[in-house]
Amino acid sequence: MNFQIQVSKERLDRSLGILKHALDRRVTLPILQHVLLEADGKEMILKATDMELAFEATLPVEGQGHRTVAIPGKKFIETVKAYPDGILTMEWPENSNRLWLRAKGFNTEHNLQPGEGFPELPSPSPSLPKVKLSVALIRKAIQLGALAASRDATKPTLSAVLLHLSKRFLRLVSTDGFRLAVVELPVETGLTEDVRLIVPRRALDLIPAAVSEDGEVQLSWDATTLYVEHPGLKFSARLVTGNYPAYEKVLPSELPKRVVLDREDFLRTLRIVGLKKDDYNKNVRLFFEFPNLKVVFQHPDEGVNQGTLSFTGEESPFELAFNIDYLTELLERLPGDEVEYQFKDEVGQGIFMSPSLEDATFRYILMPVRFASPAAV
Numbered sequence: 001m002n003f004q005i006q007v008s009k010e011r012l013d014r015s016l017g018i019l020k021h022a023l024d025r026r027v028t029l030p031i032l033q034h035v036l037l038e039a040d041g042k043e044m045i046l047k048a049t050d051m052e053l054a055f056e057a058t059l060p061v062e063g064q065g066h067r068t069v070a071i072p073g074k075k076f077i078e079t080v081k082a083y084p085d086g087i088l089t090m091e092w093p094e095n096s097n098r099l100w101l102r103a104k105g106f107n108t109e110h111n112l113q114p115g116e117g118f119p120e121l122p123s124p125s126p127s128l129p130k131v132k133l134s135v136a137l138i139r140k141a142i143q144l145g146a147l148a149a150s151r152d153a154t155k156p157t158l159s160a161v162l163l164h165l166s167k168r169f170l171r172l173v174s175t176d177g178f179r180l181a182v183v184e185l186p187v188e189t190g191l192t193e194d195v196r197l198i199v200p201r202r203a204l205d206l207i208p209a210a211v212s213e214d215g216e217v218q219l220s221w222d223a224t225t226l227y228v229e230h231p232g233l234k235f236s237a238r239l240v241t242g243n244y245p246a247y248e249k250v251l252p253s254e255l256p257k258r259v260v261l262d263r264e265d266f267l268r269t270l271r272i273v274g275l276k277k278d279d280y281n282k283n284v285r286l287f288f289e290f291p292n293l294k295v296v297f298q299h300p301d302e303g304v305n306q307g308t309l310s311f312t313g314e315e316s317p318f319e320l321a322f323n324i325d326y327l328t329e330l331l332e333r334l335p336g337d338e339v340e341y342q343f344k345d346e347v348g349q350g351i352f353m354s355p356s357l358e359d360a361t362f363r364y365i366l367m368p369v370r371f372a373s374p375a376a377v
Helices: 009-022 073-082 135-145 201-210 263-276 324-333
Strands: 003-008 034-039 043-049 053-060 067-072 087-092 098-103 106-111 130-134 160-165 169-175 179-186 195-200 216-221 225-230 233-238 257-262 283-289 292-299 303-310 318-323 338-343 350-353 361-366
Touching: 003 009, 003 053, 009 043, 009 053, 009 073, 009 087, 009 201, 034 073, 053 201, 067 073, 067 106, 073 098, 073 106, 130 135, 135 169, 135 179, 135 201, 135 216, 135 361, 160 201, 195 201, 195 233, 201 225, 201 233, 257 263, 257 303, 263 283, 263 292, 263 303, 263 324, 263 338, 283 324, 318 324, 324 361
Parallel strands: none
Antiparallel strands: 003 087, 034 043, 034 067, 043 053, 053 233, 087 098, 098 106, 130 216, 160 169, 160 195, 169 179, 179 361, 216 225, 225 233, 257 338, 283 292, 283 318, 292 303, 338 350, 350 361
């Protein structure tokens, strides 16, 4: 007797689109390139892990019986994605190591492995502390808070993001040693002591894509693992061990001066003048002479690009210079129509922020670059 279930292609494709991120890395155990399917007549549970990340998605099905099998993940995911929308039929012939995936006009056969060899996924203890956050807030926090994480895989701590929880706030912090991004959300966590978790950026970046547009996510943790729960999805990530930099000591105080610029105008200007940048020349110079800002990029071989836009705020003339990539990455993610820069002088670090950001506080700290020679403007 064949075991057969029907499932929505859209739901299955969405769930597999999340689980595929656990199949991207090279692993030594062949079973980890599989997706575990646990199906009965009412629901199907899909699991995938690379032993660093683990996903468990639950979706409704219709059918009879119960089966647990492991299916090679990448080909199955590609097949489901390519199938037409509608209802898919998944059929296991009795005493067979094959699965048939059927839709109108299509039948594809897939190899199966016994499910017993699939590793047990991490599971949170009911006694662990829990914090609930709105999806909208956590999306915003990850978008900005992970901005400054290092791309150097040899520095696992700096390429991760610090999740700092206290009694009344949650912060996401990232730094690559040249810049610092800090997002703070006001949250009544109920914690009696501060908690600092170093979470792989790869794991945090997946959360906005994995959860729906609204509702809540629940965070819990133990000494080694962060757990994220959302209706229909459970997700865990192994924490990075090590000491995160004491970022609070870097946050500047007493910044009496400020300038405000149109975010889109500033971004467009940087993109145009930065057309001359290369791997060795990335610093852009900003000449503030109220009410105009002159943006200058000078390449030693190709000459100068420059643009001008208006600003409000500090009326005394001054000059700043920054890595242009650090500025454009910020402006591409920053919400709102304006960007504000607060500073004390031309040589110390200042803070970029969004005046229109609501329900959260964001600070992006950059140390200006110093030039030994004047710009050819």
